[in-house]
Amino acid sequence: MTNATGPADVLxxxxxxxxxxxxxxxxxxxxxxxxxxxKFQLPSLGIACFRLGGKEPGLxxxxxxxxxxxxANSARLWLEVRDARAAAAxxxxxxxxxxxxxxxxxxxxxxEFADPWGNVVGFTDYLKDRPKARPPKANPGELx
Numbered sequence: 722m723t724n725a726t727g728p729a730d731v732l733x734x735x736x737x738x739x740x741x742x743x744x745x746x747x748x749x750x751x752x753x754x755x756x757x758x759x760k761f762q763l764p765s766l767g768i769a770c771f772r773l774g775g776k777e778p779g780l781x782x783x784x785x786x787x788x789x790x791x792x793a794n795s796a797r798l799w800l801e802v803r804d805a806r807a808a809a810a811x812x813x814x815x816x817x818x819x820x821x822x823x824x825x826x827x828x829x830x831x832x833e834f835a836d837p838w839g840n841v842v843g844f845t846d847y848l849k850d851r852p853k854a855r856p857p858k859a860n861p862g863e864l865x
Contacts (some may be wrong), residue, residue: 731848736770736781737798739840744769745786750836751782754817774855775801782844797833799843805830808844828853 741747743766751757757771760779767784780798802808806823809832813819820841823832829848835841847854 730760735774736779738781739798739836740785740836741782741836741838741840742784743837744782746837747782747784751780754815755812755834755842756815790845795835795839795841797841797843799831799833802844802846803854803857804848805832805844805846808832808846812844 725761731749744764748762749761751769751771752759757773757780760770760772762769768781770779770781773779808825809819812832812834817834820833826845828850829846831843831845831864833841833843
């Protein structure tokens, strides 16, 4: 396989996009329940974007027709946190129920939550592989 360049030469993640059925309900889920900071909102277009760490890529949600999609077949977005099991406990205290108990992965632990439209957000840590973990954020009040 050769190293291709050109239009498909991926340089990094721009944004992750999820379709939602109700913008206000989605804002409640992502901002309040999951605790993601709102980056911007365009209500007239049914769009909101949330910060995912200190870099540019974010989670963009857009109101549209709700597709009947099973959670098992949904695309997943996994976000790195310091401790996925602690994040699961915090999210439970906010009323979110995980799809399953936190499960062990090669680098540590992961837990997943689905929004009301079946989009899945996972929180994963690097407790078993600390050299690969990102450094902690300056704001200790952030999730995980």
